[in-house]
Amino acid sequence: MKLKALCIALSLFAIPAVSYAQNPLDQLKKSAGDAGKAAGDAGKAAIEKRVNAKLKEDARKNQCSFKSGTDVLEPGCEQKLKNLTNALIDAKKQLDAGGVQNYKFEVSGHTDSSGDAAKNKALSEKRAEVIVKELVSRGVPRGEIIAVGRGSEQLLEKPDNTPAKKAKNRRYEIQVRL
Structure with missing residues (x-):
């Protein structure tokens, strides 16, 4: 009976020791996994x-x-739109090669500061959507691209008090969102 009690007592001390012995290994595995995720996130960010x-x-x-x-394109944009399509296709290849998934290309429309801010915002979104439709018609998958209107929220030239500065602010930009 004493021997049985002694065995039980020793096993109660041994179980936590085994648990502690495995814990550092589990922590090491977790740290390695976290480091791998951080490296992957850094690679995706790059x-x-x-x-x-x-x-x-x-x-x-x-x-x-x-x-x-208006949101009507001036004549002479055909080659520029082909170039933009090629840029998105190249970007898609880079993202895919880097293992990046679940991304969207965002076309943002911008206006100068002239006129009503609400109308400018709506106009900038319509213009961005025109560019999106043009890119989609040239082979960019619709599910991978969105249009966003920014109006005059993000001026490149401040103040835009000359025709040249206003022209620079009336633009669209394209970027990828992860």
């Missing part, structure tokens, strides 16, 4: 930054003009 810099540059080089106060 890809996102690189892709967005290229998309911003391509959008600036390939700006299409709209008829004043």
Whole structure:
């Protein structure tokens, strides 16, 4: 009977020791998993930054003009829209190669500060949607691209008190959102 009690007592001391012995290993595995996730997140952030810099540059080089106060494209945008489509296809390849999933391309429309802010916001969204429709018609999947109107919220030129500054603010930008 004493031997049985002694065995039970020893086993009660041994169980926590085994548990503690496994705990550091589990912690090490968890830390390695966390480090891998952090490295993956850092890699995705680097890809996102690189892709967005290229998309911003391509959008600036390939700006299409709209008829004043409308969402109607001026003539002569065909090649610019082809260039933008190619930029999105290249960006998609980079994102896919980097293992990035669940992303959207965002086309944001912008206006100058002239006129009514609410009307400018609505107009900028319509213009962004025109660009999205053009890109979709050229092969960009509709489920991967969205249009957003910013109005005059994010002016490049402040104050936009000259025709040249106003023209710079009437634009669209493209970026990827993870």
